[in-house]
Structure formats: structure tokens, C-alpha cells
Amino acid sequence: MTIGELAQRTGLTNSRIRFYESAGLLKTVDRRPNGYRTYPPEAVLVLELITTAQKAGFSLDEIRTLLPSDLGQWNHDALIEALRRKVADIAALQTRLKQSKAQLVALIRDIEAKPDDIDCAANARRVLSHVLGNEVERPTLAAGDVKLLGKASRRRATKTG
Amino acid sequence: MTIGELAQRTGLTNSRIRFYESAGLLKTVDRRPNGYRTYPPEAVLVLELITTAQKAGFSLDEIRTLLPSDLGQWNHDALIEALRRKVADIAALQTRLKQSKAQLVALIRDIEAKPDDIDCAANARRVLSHVLGNEVERPTLAAGDVKLLGKASRRRATKTG
DNA sequence: CATAACCTTTGAGTTAAGTTGATGGTCAAG
DNA sequence: CTTGACCATCAACTTAACTCAAAGGTTATG
Numbered sequence A, B: 001m002t003i004g005e006l007a008q009r010t011g012l013t014n015s016r017i018r019f020y021e022s023a024g025l026l027k028t029v030d031r032r033p034n035g036y037r038t039y040p041p042e043a044v045l046v047l048e049l050i051t052t053a054q055k056a057g058f059s060l061d062e063i064r065t066l067l068p069s070d071l072g073q074w075n076h077d078a079l080i081e082a083l084r085r086k087v088a089d090i091a092a093l094q095t096r097l098k099q100s101k102a103q104l105v106a107l108i109r110d111i112e113a114k115p116d117d118i119d120c121a122a123n124a125r126r127v128l129s130h131v132l133g134n135e136v137e138r139p140t141l142a143a144g145d146v147k148l149l150g151k152a153s154r155r156r157a158t159k160t161g
Numbered sequence C: 001c002a003t004a005a006c007c008t009t010t011g012a013g014t015t016a017a018g019t020t021g022a023t024g025g026t027c028a029a030g
Numbered sequence D: 001c002t003t004g005a006c007c008a009t010c011a012a013c014t015t016a017a018c019t020c021a022a023a024g025g026t027t028a029t030g
Helices: A003-008 A014-022 A042-055 A062-068 A076-112 A120-133 B003-009 B014-022 B042-055 B060-066 B076-112 B122-131
Strands: none
Touching: A003 A014, A003 A042, A014 A042, A014 B014, A014 B122, A042 A062, A042 B003, A042 B014, A042 B122, A062 A076, A076 B076, A120 B042, B014 B042, B060 B076, B076 B122
């Protein structure tokens, strides 16, 4: 199978497949005399596994250490442990998200609960003191784990050309 | 207040404060005759607001559009709407995380439920067919939203120097 | 006046997971 | 023998939120 055929069967791009190879994720890549890459049928499975693992939250780095060279020869214990760790990671993130969401909901309520007898600026100060007041040890989203939120203002060129 | 003093009071670095200014997040920056930046006391509040919003999942881009030049003059409606959108974003992510976690847990169970009468390679094929079999329209973590997981093999130099 | 401790700007580096472009080889059809 | 569709490599670009280094000005102190 050429790289173009493999790309079509997996729905990936040629460049992505080459990138995975350069990242050490594809080991079963031979060359024809003319230099073209040629793949065995299992390459489709391997690529599907990779994308599935990515969707589950694994980085390419993690996938590389877990993927065996032979699809029938998994490192059973390492795999199970990695899966358990990933589940724990997700659970931790769920906890943080829950707290962040609760804080935001509370903030919305606080803003909307403006007493009738104060003006906007005074309400702003009141809310502000609540927001910045409880900056104690309340674990919110950890810096670096937050990249997933905020899809606002994604000005990605529509690329009609 | 000099930039160094502001940095100490907020716990940020000088470079980060300059970076926020260049990103359009700090508008109240004057200069002394020698060229040094000088800040009013409210700058502390503004920086605290920025870091708090970041922890809640807002990007600097979003924060910039929401932060008023005057801390008493918020765009009430835009703010409320942004907060609601962020809550919705978090909820959507929670849904995806829940499904991803459930899939991983199911996979762990599946691997461990190896029938006694088949060998490892056969079990691998069996599990593999389950993993890759249900690649239908089950919404897992969306590509791009997954960066938060996978803190494995973070080889960050300890930087003792 | 030398030194340290500040401050300034500018440009480049960091991470992850690729994409895009330049430049050129290979191959089948007409 | 030329056109078009493939394939190859390599370097550079992308995003976000910074950090770091280089090169130099300012200020207080001995």
C-alpha cells in the first residue's frame, strides 16, 4: 500500500502519516526501490488505534511508549496502568471543572443580584470584592489545563482558495 | 508603583506584566521622565482579575474584550453573556470527559476479562476489535480540546542554576 | 567612578501536533 | 517527450502564553 492509499483508508493526510513515522509511532514502513514508502495492511489498524487513543486524551508521546511493534504483543501491565492513570487524570479534571463552573454560576448570580439602592460602579466594586476576595486555596482549573476552553474569536481563514 | 513593585504585589513576573501590556490588557501604564513604567494602585486589582479569569478558563483574548478601561464601567450584558457561554463550554467539556472516561473504564474491564481459553495475542485481537469497532458517531473528546490531559513524560529541566 | 540593582526594548525560544511550501524525483498515459 | 499525478525531503510556519537573553540606560551607594 502506498502512503496515498493508506491516507485514503484512514482519512488522514499524507503529511500526518509521515509525521507519525518521524515521531516514532509507525515502525512498519518499508521502501520500494524507487524510495516510495510501502505499508502492510495492519498499518490501517495502527493508525486507527493512534487516532482513537488521541481522542481518549492520550498524547502522541504516551501512545508511542504504549504501542508495541507487534500488534499482538502488548505490554499488558503498562497499558492497564496508563489507562488507569488517564482515568484518574480525567476525574481530576472533572473535579476542577465542576468547581470552576460553580464559581462562574455564583458570579453570574452575584452580578444579577444588584441591590436596587446602589449604582453600577458600586455594584462593580461589590462584585469585585467577592471575586478577588476568595482567592484562597480553592483549587480552580490549574494553569496549563485550561487551554481547552475559550473558542471565542478563532479567526481561522475560511480558505476558499 | 514601579513594575518590580507591582510584580511583587501580584506574584507575577516583570516580563509577564509587560507581556500583558503589549497584549492590550493593561491600559493604565504611564511613564516617568526616565522611561520607567509607573502604575496606579488599581493595577494590582486589574492583574488579579486577569489571573482569576484565566483560572476560570478565559483566554487573554477573551479577557481583553471584556475588561473595561475603567474598573467601574463594565459592559454588563457582554460580561454576563460571556460568563454564560463559558459555563456552557465547561458543561460541554464535562459531557465529553464523562464519555471518554466511561470508554476507558470499559476498555480496562474488557482487557481484564480475558477468557481463560485464549492466548494473549487472541485477546489482543478481541479487545482491538471492540476498540476500533465502535468508531461510529460517539462524541469523544474533540480534537483540540484534549491538550489538558497527558502530563506524562514532562521532562522539564529542574533548573537548579 | 565602579558596582549593583533596577529599568528599557527587541527578538528569539518554548510545547504539541501537525500543515504548508519549495524543490525535485518517478511513473503512466497520450 | 510532455503533462499530470504521484512520491520524496527539509525547513519553516501555526497557536497561546509566556520566558529568556542580549544589549544598553538609570539610580543609589561606597
